[in-house]
Amino acid sequence: MFAPAVRRALKKSKTLRYGVPMIVSTHVGGSFGLREFSQIRYDAIKTKIDPELEEKLKRNKVSLESEYEKIKDSAFDDWQNIRGPRPWEDPDLLQGRDPQTLKSKQA
Template sequence: MFAPVVRCALKKSKTLRYGVPMIVLTVGGSFSLWEFSQIRYDAVKAKIDPELEEKLKRNKVSLKSEYEKIKDSTFDDWQNIRGPRPWEDSDLLQGRGPQTLKSKQA
């Protein structure tokens, strides 16, 4: 008895058909965004283990230290090899034809 009345009201009233769902989505979205942003701020406040924090501080890697490692390297034998497209065979594209693959497997 209640369902036909509701169905009839939904067909006739644009407010019930479009307005109420829009308000529900807006209010629900607001609460869900609040929850997700609160998780982010709670994660920032969380403290990590002091031993792990000390270990991370000791093993800092900087841009200068990485530059010093590769400063004297030579890249004369380096080749730029294009990666395969999804429809291409990667072994054939990178110069590893069927002959070289068979000889490696044998």
């Protein structure tokens, strides 16, 4: 009773006949394909680490708290913000340097 109606609908409708299977196969196949390609990428990255470097990183545990303790007592009162040069600007004229002293050094 139900099967003849489905067969009739599949024969009449091109969307049900071609579109739905294509969409389902691209979604299912795409998810498996993405999983495989992602796994290959992570495996390639994981194997490139030098064992000596990996051991060194394991020995030198750095935490946010330890870095905070290092800079906690630093005085930043005399700090000043100096803008870096743009590609079209002369880097010697910036960085807080006096242009007159630079000219005398170059001469």
